[in-house]
Amino acid sequence: MQGLSRHTALTAEDKTLLLSLELNPRRVSAGEVLWQESADVDLFCVIKEGWAYSYRNLGNGSMQILKVYLPGDIIGMRDFGFSRRLAGVAMINDGLISPFTHQQLFELFGRSPALAVGIIALTVRQQAMLTERLVYLGRYAAHERLAHFLYELYLRLKRIGAVEENGFHMPLSQEQVGDALGLSAVHVSRTFSMLRDEGLVIRDRQHVVLPDPDALARLVEFNDTYIDEALPVAFQSFAGMRSTSAPQA
Amino acid sequence: MQGLSRHTALTAEDKTLLLSLELNPRRVSAGEVLWQESADVDLFCVIKEGWAYSYRNLGNGSMQILKVYLPGDIIGMRDFGFSRRLAGVAMINDGLISPFTHQQLFELFGRSPALAVGIIALTVRQQAMLTERLVYLGRYAAHERLAHFLYELYLRLKRIGAVEENGFHMPLSQEQVGDALGLSAVHVSRTFSMLRDEGLVIRDRQHVVLPDPDALARLVEFNDTYIDEALPVAFQSFAGMRSTSAPQA
DNA sequence: CGCGGGCTTGACGTGCATCAAACACGGTGG
């Protein structure tokens, strides 16, 4: 809800509808697979606690992690419009998720165009992050990929209040970081050392501190508009246009 | 239209609406930039003739090509929901495009839920291709990236009838192919030679032949469901649900 | 106390980038 209200104005009814998606929370444990690649698309989830990632297992034995999901994120929208999953999703640590069905989503879309627009906007923004990663995989060296990855996490965590004194908890193993960045675990370790020696990243076990976030942002030329930007005006009016009971602010 | 009818049933009215998007075709010449990164999002386009690509120019002087667009593709949907372009788009060769506005798109969405669903489905499928590329950039070697790239083009071109005897016209320079695959132009050349020596790809200037497409498909473990798959049943009924004048098949 | 998973460090090999030079075209103007 916090995420959606960033993009579009919500009425009381919208909020009730949204909460109805989160009725059946379920505890999940570290490493638990929420669904496998090629499984039928039946559910989507909101993550309430814990981290998750979507991945593809490849023919050559390696894995590519596509995206890391944090509390508040919606999982599974990637597969919206497909009958089979394009990627598996697994929990990184213990957590709490609220699954909801295709049907619930359609119903919500039908009742509140504002919510439909907002959820589509969130999905599009997730896709923008993927594109950003594609650029880094294609054209940047290991230390830039890692710096970018950490800085993006930092921004996303800050939005949900999970950063304290420029530090945050990062439950990913270095092998998993490597799978996300297209690097070997060994090289991730070396790259962390490099960033430490340059005073950009301090890490102790699963705790990461970015002593000078702005310096990191400059290093990776971070463009944060795609994470936070509000919807263009045209969208607000479109959402209002078809709304039956929810005039927009 | 051909692309949409693959995913959802179109009524006569839908077809009229679609054609209204293509009223103002414009000739464009090779290398012409349709829009720059960070430009205001005003237009989308259907490509009627010619190839285009979306790209990002990077701080380190290199370029990453995100996607190649072929005749029949809709360009610009990546930026749907943003006020600024996330990537530039340029023509590869001379062509013909039909621009349409945000507003036209909204109007079309309002009139035909079936079309809205179909266009969203096309957009989601484009994103699936991007994800596929991300996987290849992260975890596969040059010859696999190139083979995958060529095979994907081959499938997409075959759908629009631009393949003859397993061969097609490919107006991209090797530098551009490199920018798409995260490789140097020099290495693209060497990789082409490699695939030629293995009998997988024959190339003469801008003409490419895949003598044994199935062998290529096996090499890259190509999963073509994401290109062609029809919409799941739930979508058809959703499209029908809100339609005022267009009962679904 | 021993075990195992994750992290570190070193040695070594290699895939790809980079630089540079030569080559093959198509287009242009003389």
Added chain:
DNA sequence: CCACCGTGTTTGATGCACGTCAAGCCCGCG
């Protein structure tokens, strides 16, 4: 018709970033 050029491609030489293998280390855990 042929010199001329520019752009794109090929080929070679060299270097480096990263992968792989392997050994040791740290720490939590049974």
